[in-house]
Amino acid sequence: MPASTALLTDHYELTMLQAALGSGTAQRRSVFELFPRRLPEGRRYGVVAGVGRALDALERFRFDDEVLEALRDVVDERTREWLASHRFTGDVWGYAEGEVYLPYSPLLVVEGTFAEAVLLETLLLSIYNHDSAIASAASRMTSVAGDRPCIEMGSRRTHEEAAVAAARAAYVAGFATSSNLAARQRYGVPTAGTSAHSFTLLHDTEADAFRAQVTSLGEGTTLLVDTYDIREAVRLGVEIAGTSLGAVRLDSGDLGELAHQVRRQLDSLGATSTRIVVTSDLDEFAIAALASAPVDAYGVGTQLVTGSGHPTCGFVYKLVSREGDDGAMVSVAKRSTDKISIGGRKYALRRRSAAGVAEAEVVGIGEAPIDDGDDRSLLVPLVRGGEVVGRETLDAARDRHHAARAELPPAAQQMSRGEPVIPTLHV
Missing domain, CATH: 3.20.140.10 (nicotinate phosphoribosyltransferase)
Structure with missing residues (x-):
């Protein structure tokens, strides 16, 4: 600057x-x-x-x-x-x-x-x-999200300096964390993040990827489970991390229906405390539509950093x-x-x-x-x-x-x- x-x-x-x-x-x-x-x-x-x-x-x-x-x-x-x-x-x-x-x-x-x-x-x-x-868009999102936290992750969808300002503004309006490390360094905005699809694709098998992530970040980490087959990925995740697996993330498909399916599977495997995080071009209307789904947190990117229209x-x-x-x-x-x-x-x-x-x-x-x-x-x-x-x-x-x-x-x-x-x- x-x-x-x-x-x-x-x-x-x-x-x-x-x-x-x-x-x-x-x-x-x-x-x-x-x-x-x-x-x-x-x-x-x-x-x-x-x-x-x-x-x-x-x-x-x-x-x-x-x-x-x-x-x-x-x-x-x-x-x-x-x-x-x-x-x-x-x-x-x-x-x-x-x-x-x-x-x-x-x-x-x-x-x-x-x-x-x-x-x-x-x-x-x-x-x-x-x-x-x-902040105005973020407020609408956190309002409909209620007690479920919202995560700002829009840095790749805007100018690099606008991304830092957006993370700061979103935090003011109730977002829990951001993916942007510059916002953490400059303003003290809490940050969070685990892995993307590329990390899974890097490894020979999905099991190898999950094992590497859990070994490095601990069993409380969030595993991205929609690179290949979601049901198999959830099974592998619980098998590798145990029933104390922190969370799974869904980034594509019918998020509401998938959340119900994954919740049932996690519960059947004994991972009743494992959270479900959803991402994929969410805005306040999509968040509101997911109110009845067993979703625990929302990751918001493009729609947030563009003011949701x-x-x-x-x-x-x-x-x-x-x-x-x-x-x-x-x-x-x-x-x-x-x-x-x-x-x-x-x-x-x-x-x-x-x-x-x-x-x-x-x-x-x-x-x-x-x-x-x-x-x-x-x-x-x-x-x-x-x-x-x-x-x-x-x-x-x-x-x-x-x-x-x-x-x-x-x-x-x-x-x-x-x-x-x-x-x-x-x-």
Whole structure:
């Protein structure tokens, strides 16, 4: 990963900076907001992820000599000189990682000069759009999986760096483990893995492969049993590892029917505690369909790292307030058809019933909405005076998501297409 994140941006942000420096407006106090206009079609809620990664990226947003040399033909010397000493000195408020969001939730509120805030647009959007898309899909999967763990195994189906971010986002939304070792090293995401079909094919017989794996990894390992004949593989697995064999994995075929057959066979062989893990292009709908099958864990790859049909959240980053000629802050808003923004600095709370069930997303414009006693404030300080203050552990974000999802109405768990589970109210 590069030491500086300053070039993870778009050309036009720097040309806007150059023009603003020229017009004398670059130092105007400004408020930018990162928000979704809508949820992906059919989704009931979304999940905020990538907050920690964005804070790390913001700290490394520096225009060093190497970066400035790369910009020699992009902006003029005056702009490069400004960038050379640039450090973000503003404030950032946002929804904490793992939080649930709805349409027009003000996920980030960035306050600073126009110059320093506009430069963050692409950096923040690229992280939030990707990670929140993965977490939103992962949340639906872990919701329908219930107490059965989900394993992230999609690294081979996406860009190598996106794979690391996806593993992190999936863990926030409840996945138990990942196959990605970089996610383990960078973020502490638990990892797991045993063997693929190639390991079985390497050996002269399936029995030789199983024996080698059990000898190396122990009888608690997971054996992949669908390379040849599943029934024979299950028999061999129990024969070699004993009735304390950890698990068997099914990666093809009618997973529901096969799970029933394998469960009966394992039980008949005395391996009543041996678990059944299923993989093979699962998504939340396939997981829901397997709810009645004797499946103990789900391995999810392609559908997770592509957002299960929605690889981005459609977040935007818009100027909503800026300093006027008289020094007072002025609300500004885009009025383009189908792409409106709502002017003014935002505040947000989750309106809840006396029983703690979420009833609405309440967004205040210019001032905080009134808490009726059961509500929960959503914006927390992330950066103050240019210094990161909102960093937290990944497990804290994971716990937050579990609690935020639990307070949603029951309709949030429905897989059928529908409207957002609670309305967004502007006050």
